Structure formats: C-alpha cells, structure tokens
Amino acid sequence: MKSRIFSLALLVTATGAFSARSAEAQETVSMSAEVIDIACYVGMGMTGEGHRECAQACADQGLPLGFLGEDGHVYLGLGEGMPAANIKDQLKAHAHHQVTVEGAVAERSGARSIVVSKVSM
DSSP: OHHHHHHHHHHHHHHHHHHHHHHHHSOEEEEEEEEEEHHHHHHHOOOSGGGHHHHHHHHHTTOOEEEEETTSOEEEEEOSTTTTOOOHHHHHTTTTOEEEEEEEEEEETTEEEEEEEEEEO
C-alpha cells in the first residue's frame, strides 16, 4: 500500500513538474483579451459589461475566470508556480473588461491556458 501511495505521489510530482516546464518553455506573449467567466461564456455565450456582476459572483463561488482573446480562443488564466498561485482576485477586478495580458501560453489536448505575469487595462 505504501509503495502505491509513493508511486502515485511520484507520478503527480512528475506530471506537475512537466506541466510547469512546458509552460515555462513557451515564449511570453502579450495579447488583448476580455476577462471572462469561463462557465457562463461556454454555457451561454455571456460576455460584456452587462455580465460583470454575475461573473464576479461566479468567481466568488470558485468558478474559473479566463480570457477571450482577440484570436477568438478562450484561455484559462493561471498563476505562476506549481501549485499555481491563485489569481482569481486579480482577474475578478477586471471581469468583462478589455485588458492586455502578458504571460506564457500553453495548449494541451485542445485546452489553452496562459500563465499570467501581468494584466493591465
């Protein structure tokens, strides 16, 4: 049983290290995007200032925030490090605003993320 737990812990650690290196290996980009409530955007197409308070309430309930890039792609916003730092409050302040976001973009299995280093209006 102890060897199973050790093996699982080793796998999780290795996977996390690989993910962090993958994101770190990416070139830092700067893009214009709208900060979105991913659940409401994917489920109902909600965007814009009229959805700001709802997005902030959803963020308070733990739903993820991310970015709708000018390229039309959705990016999950992640903090730096492993485990990733929580950037919810930083993004929540910009909910449904157009921002410039800088960070390392990664894609895996069709999902896109950006490890945020800076967000500005």
